[in-house]
Amino acid sequence: MSGEREQLNGTRGYAAEADTLAHQYESLTSEQVLGDVLHLIPEKPGRVLDIGAGTGRDAAALALRGHSVTAVEPTAELRAHGRRLHPRAGIEWLDDTLPALPAVEGTFDLVLLVAVWMHLDPDERRPAMRRLAGLLAPEGVLLLTLRHGPPPPGRHMFDIPADEPVAQAASSGLHAVHQSTWDDLLGRPGVRWTTLAFRQG
Ligand SMILES: C[S@@+](CC[C@H](N)C(=O)[O-])C[C@H]1O[C@@H](n2cnc3c(N)ncnc32)[C@H](O)[C@@H]1O
DSSP states (O other), rough: HHHHHHOOOGGGGTTTTTHHHHHHHHOHHHHTTTGGGGGEEESSOOOOEEEEESSSHHHHHHHHTOEEEEOOOHHHHHHHHHHHHHHTTTEEEEOOOTTTTTOOOOEEEEOOOEOGGGGSSSHHHHHHHHHHHHEEEEEEEEEEEEEEEOOOOOOOOOOOOOHHHHHHHHHHTEEEEEEEEOOOOOOOOTTTEEEEEEEEE
């Protein structure tokens, strides 16, 4: 298994920096990160899938809203921080990866990818979008954020224009219901973000 993990490009750099990143991720609130799309988060308690959940900041906030949250995080060091920081949140943690997500079962009312999509290789993104579409409940919402600008040193990251996931989602039967662009909340020079939301149909 560890050999398999060493080949996962998207997680490059995360294990070694997990302690620093845990502070950084938890210095923001979920409300700040999801501010543009809070109105799209289902009010009724349902099933939420947070993919690339990091330390579980968003997973914990959604669990607090009454949702049953599955947090997928392939970096063991970040999962460990998540369990330590949010021990009573009732989050189910899974070690799994896009594009296939073999350990994830069922459908979800909300699928969340905050700062994850840009780690996927070009040939992984289309199958990943198909998998996400299959994980959405009929009235479900898919939220994802994309980072633009210079990547942190040592990371495997692409500056993906929003048009690409919008087109891939359309090919998988999803339509965009939200698109916004915002400045980096941590003030990193040249860094901007796009938030996208999709529904079935
Ligand atoms: C920038 S962090 C974001 C963490 C968290 N969502 C947040 O906003 O604080 C990106 C996360 O994506 C995870 N990741 C990278 N490649 C992935 C893949 N192929 N499948 C699932 N997660 C992945 C990394 O391990 C890392 O935790």
